[in-house]
Amino acid sequence: KQEVTQIPAALSVPEGENLVLNCSFTDSAIYNLQWFRQDPGKGLTSLLLIQSSQREQTSGRLNASLDKSSGRSTLYIAASQPGDSATYLCAVPDSGGYQKVTFGTGTKLQVIP
């Protein structure tokens, strides 16, 4: 059974800092890994999807890396802004092939102006 852990659970940084969010998963036989952001009271917005054959994926100030063998992914946010404040979730499908996606517990980020 896939288990996904995110560290830290919460993070508070001053505006302009670069930061790294971590995601660990127990079963490395995955198709891909997806990072989401969730704003309070809102749904989930997909940020990046890394396929199992990729090591990195970039979108603007965001860069996600994937190391399947060690069961880890990181989300790097450059030059953080107050608008980046949200909860960040990583999601990993189970290796059974069906799209039973397991979510991490999330990292709540606060960027202070």
Place this chain on the structure above:
Amino acid sequence: DTAVSQTPKYLVTQMGNDKSIKCEQNLGHDTMYWYKQDSKKFLKIMFSYNNKELIINETVPNRFSPKSPDKAHLNLHINSLELGDSAVYFCASSQTNGQGRGYGANVLTFGAGSRLTVL
């Protein structure tokens, strides 16, 4: 254009009542899901349908019954509501490689959520 839309957004009801949440996607995806987010913000899958066929059914009380009239719709009906059913329910969709397996480069797209409060 809303890709995955859920209704209602908020639902407040008494214990013991029966309620439904509807979901529709206009992305042409072949697979749809229901997720539950509890008070601790933990998201867990409940059901998944591929082309109207149930492919994932987690350990969910049988008071919860999903229905998929076509691949663009997945509704969730809940009977005899209990206090512990209070949560935010998210609908999602994705395109698979067939029969609900694997989803390659296609993202999982979520609706905005339906907040259910049982009094």
